[in-house]
Amino acid sequence: MTNYEIPTEQWAQVVEKSGGPAIYKKIPVQQPGPDEVLVNVKYSGVCHTDLHAMKGDWPLDTKLPLVGGHEGAGIVVAKGTLVDDSDLPLGSHVGIKWLNGSCLACSFCQQADEPLCQKALLSGYTVDGTFQQYAIAKAAHVARIPEGVDLDAVAPVLCAGITVYKGLKESGARPGQWVAIVGAGGGLGSMAIQYAKAMGLHTIAIDGGSVEKEESCKKLGAAAYVDFAKSKDLVADVKKATPDGLGPHAVLLLAVQEKPFQQATEYVRSRGSVVCIGLPAKAYLKAPVFDTVVRMITIKGSYVGNRQDTAEALDFYARGLIQVPYKTVGLSELQNVYTMMEEGKIVGRYVVDTSK
Numbered sequence: 317m318t319n320y321e322i323p324t325e326q327w328a329q330v331v332e333k334s335g336g337p338a339i340y341k342k343i344p345v346q347q348p349g350p351d352e353v354l355v356n357v358k359y360s361g362v363c364h365t366d367l368h369a370m371k372g373d374w375p376l377d378t379k380l381p382l383v384g385g386h387e388g389a390g391i392v393v394a395k396g397t398l399v400d401d402s403d404l405p406l407g408s409h410v411g412i413k414w415l416n417g418s419c420l421a422c423s424f425c426q427q428a429d430e431p432l433c434q435k436a437l438l439s440g441y442t443v444d445g446t447f448q449q450y451a452i453a454k455a456a457h458v459a460r461i462p463e464g465v466d467l468d469a470v471a472p473v474l475c476a477g478i479t480v481y482k483g484l485k486e487s488g489a490r491p492g493q494w495v496a497i498v499g500a501g502g503g504l505g506s507m508a509i510q511y512a513k514a515m516g517l518h519t520i521a522i523d524g525g526s527v528e529k530e531e532s533c534k535k536l537g538a539a540a541y542v543d544f545a546k547s548k549d550l551v552a553d554v555k556k557a558t559p560d561g562l563g564p565h566a567v568l569l570l571a572v573q574e575k576p577f578q579q580a581t582e583y584v585r586s587r588g589s590v591v592c593i594g595l596p597a598k599a600y601l602k603a604p605v606f607d608t609v610v611r612m613i614t615i616k617g618s619y620v621g622n623r624q625d626t627a628e629a630l631d632f633y634a635r636g637l638i639q640v641p642y643k644t645v646g647l648s649e650l651q652n653v654y655t656m657m658e659e660g661k662i663v664g665r666y667v668v669d670t671s672k
């Protein structure tokens with residue numbers, strides 16, 4: 317067993333007031349509690365949720381000051397007395413995801429719906445996350461990253477990958493069917509195209525704003541691309557993209573705008589499902605009752621994934637089925653990533669390297 321030298325201070329990005337900015341500074345390294353591990357975070361993906369958290373977009377307060385981040389991949393360097401060596405020896409490769417911990421005892425936790433636990437701890441939101449060199453998570457919840465998997469490339473799987481994989485399962489779409497991915501060029505969207513492909517689904521990618529997004533979606537395997545900014549009749553264009561013109565069997569809504577949430581029931585196929593995953597601020601869903609009833613449409617939400625979804629999403633990755641474009645920059649450059657994200661300019665994901 318390796319023993320790691322743990323510094324008392326480390327670099328982190330800290331949000332001191334709601335609205336931001338994130339400030340790159342040194343803060344103390346914390347000690348893990350009995351059921352926790354201390355992870356030397358090597359890389360962390362930057363999810364749009366981190367931007368929502370900094371801006372205070374949602375009707376749920378964040379802790380302050382806050383270290384954001386919840387796609388952290390790293391190495392266990394210390395652990396509490398209750399963490400078994402046979403389970404998580406020092407040196408294990410792990411991921412810190414959005415669900416940092418849950419009570420494991422409530423009716424939701426007992427049924428593997430731990431994201432719904434009332435006592436859930438959220439990385440980079442209600443507890444400090446992975447935009448620091450040493451982060452803490454509950455041992456029961458850290459993702460077990462298979463040996464040999466690159467920690468930078470796998471980081472985006474820890475939120476984006478798990479979330480879209482779960483969303484695709486929740487959609488009920490079966491191999492051979494069609495799924496529209498709304499926000500397909502972004503972090504979750506790029507993952508969704510690849511997971512859908514691996515699950516034997518055809519995808520219609522919907523995004524806009526740049527040629528790079530269209531090229532990237534097609535390269536990832538999308539059968540069709542609809543540019544929401546250029547299309548004169550988005551509903552008709554999406555339906556036309558399916559061979560019989562009746563529309564996709566499912567829609568994954570990953571965009572950070574309200575409008576697509578109002579449009580999806582218009583182009584989803586009868587008996588299809590609309591799965592809401594993106595979380596635009598102060599947005600509402602709207603659907604005509606008549607059509608929803610007589611076309612038997614399902615509208616549902618999907619929220620990250622449980623520990624089993626995590627293991628499965630990582631297994632798809634480890635088998636080489638998921639290859640999503642990402643760019644790596646230093647942790648010190650996080651604020652620039654937020655600016656690009658706000659402008660909708662990111663294709664795929666940005667990953668921060670905590671050593672820079």
Ligand code: NAD
Binds near residue numbers: 575576
């Ligand atoms: P991102 O910024 O990488 O991608 C969003 C994409 O949506 C961009 O490519 C943008 O161009 C596109 N877009 C904007 N308007 C659109 C429109 N009208 N039609 C189609 N596309 C449009 O963001 P991300 O990191 O992929 O996150 C997406 C959303 O998902 C965020 O709101 C985030 O908080 C949320 N999220 C939810 C969960 C969950 O468990 N439900 C988990 C992770 C993230």
Ligand code: ZN
Binds near residue numbers: 386414
């Ligand atoms: Zn996320």
Ligand code: ZN
Binds near residue numbers: 418435
């Ligand atoms: Zn619980």
